[in-house]
Amino acid sequence: MEDLWFASNDIPIDVLSRLPLKTLLNIKCVSKQWHRLISERSFIRQQSERKEPISGFFFQERFQWCDDDIRSISYIPVNTEEATKVRRSIFDFLPQSIVLLSVSNGLICCRSCFPSPQPEVYICNPLNKEWVTLPWPTVPKQSSLGLAFDPSRDTTDESTNFKVVAVHQNETETEMEDLYFSYDVYSSKTKTWTRSKEICQCNHIKTSVLTSSLPFPAISDDTQSPTNLAGAPSDSGDHRRPSPDVLSPPATSIVTPVTVFIEEECTELSICPVHVLFALYLLSF
Amino acid sequence: MASSIENNNEKLTLKSSDGEEFLVEKHVALQSTLLQNMLDSDCSSADVIPLPKIDARTLALVLGYCKKHADASSSKQGELNSFDSEFLKDMDMGALFNLVLAANFMEIKGLLDIAAQKIADTIKDKPHQEVREIFHVENDYTPEEEAAVREENRWAFEGFP
Numbered sequence: 001m002e003d004l005w006f007a008s009n010d011i012p013i014d015v016l017s018r019l020p021l022k023t024l025l026n027i028k029c030v031s032k033q034w035h036r037l038i039s040e041r042s043f044i045r046q047q048s049e050r051k052e053p054i055s056g057f058f059f060q061e062r063f064q065w066c067d068d069d070i071r072s073i074s075y076i077p078v079n080t081e082e083a084t085k086v087r088r089s090i091f092d093f094l095p096q097s098i099v100l101l102s103v104s105n106g107l108i109c110c111r112s113c114f115p116s117p118q119p120e121v122y123i124c125n126p127l128n129k130e131w132v133t134l135p136w137p138t139v140p141k142q143s144s145l146g147l148a149f150d151p152s153r154d155t156t157d158e159s160t161n162f163k164v165v166a167v168h169q170n171e172t173e174t175e176m177e178d179l180y181f182s183y184d185v186y187s188s189k190t191k192t193w194t195r196s197k198e199i200c201q202c203n204h205i206k207t208s209v210l211t212s213s214l215p216f217p218a219i220s221d222d223t224q225s226p227t228n229l230a231g232a233p234s235d236s237g238d239h240r241r242p243s244p245d246v247l248s249p250p251a252t253s254i255v256t257p258v259t260v261f262i263e264e265e266c267t268e269l270s271i272c273p274v275h276v277l278f279a280l281y282l283l284s285f
Numbered sequence: 286m287a288s289s290i291e292n293n294n295e296k297l298t299l300k301s302s303d304g305e306e307f308l309v310e311k312h313v314a315l316q317s318t319l320l321q322n323m324l325d326s327d328c329s330s331a332d333v334i335p336l337p338k339i340d341a342r343t344l345a346l347v348l349g350y351c352k353k354h355a356d357a358s359s360s361k362q363g364e365l366n367s368f369d370s371e372f373l374k375d376m377d378m379g380a381l382f383n384l385v386l387a388a389n390f391m392e393i394k395g396l397l398d399i400a401a402q403k404i405a406d407t408i409k410d411k412p413h414q415e416v417r418e419i420f421h422v423e424n425d426y427t428p429e430e431e432a433a434v435r436e437e438n439r440w441a442f443e444g445f446p
Contacts, residue, residue: 014385028434029431029434033425128437
């Protein structure tokens, strides 16, 4: 039956791509041929059309009044029937300790822990332990970074294209009280950071509070605007919000720091619970 | 719609891999994109159309599915859905595989969808050893390799059988 079954790849792909990710990871153990099939880009693309449930949550704490980063990251899977086991070594495959920044369709954006002599940005897929390194953009270290990766927009199979948007707050030179956000965009196609011409003027009230959790939805909830993942020229038009050029991570990828007070130590920590839907995407180019 | 009613009494003959012939009404055969394309080109309906990859047992099932869907095309979807699940209910894996292959060859999308989904549902919660048995796949991993692959992603879905 196997000969018949694998006579054409269409049929196993058709059947296996209907399976949820956790089953696929499990049946990679069936044989090398199945492993290969499940690791192919064409298969991954077809499987990704399936809606996956949330896999789990990442937790990382952050000091409120101290610039040093907390290195440990916990992963808590959600689908388990048994007692949940918290994992702390998920990102050990990366060359440095990292701070989680954002998650988009299974890919994770993170940066080196500060202080760091040479900070870097990593885009990784912890499922297959792949990563790519990006240089730190020319922005202050407290800038927000968001990952935009939407595989359904990219019809070619050859590579996984993504963008990273770094947002930081500036003061206008003329009027002291006016603040604006500017955007640096990294494209995996050009492998460079580019300063966007667009800025976001904002009311000075409370902006300093927002710096660490700049609301990406503000630049992403306009679904009509071209999100330009494939690097196509964008028609900036007359948008007030910098949506066309600055790409929009889907709402699920937003890191939302939640501030909690831990009374005993009188230390303020912000915790970033990030829920993640893993996917099989390959980063190797 | 009008043309298919008009042509209702036209029939064509399909021949299975084991030589059995099936007389099929044209509007039933049109459920298959393959046959539809053949009929659209100048294949005469008087000809016998050989289906060398499909045995009589499978072809009978396929045609049963096509007849139901052709006749019910304007009736309730709910009725068709319950027919579909009943249709596959007690089918063994071998029959399901043959059905998927036949539906793929004859390009009957609806049938391919439900049969492939049924196979997927069957293996969804099975440990990989059982999947191997169901598909008669030979394990070409060494025990060490297999353990390494298994260990790779354990953390992501802790608690899977």
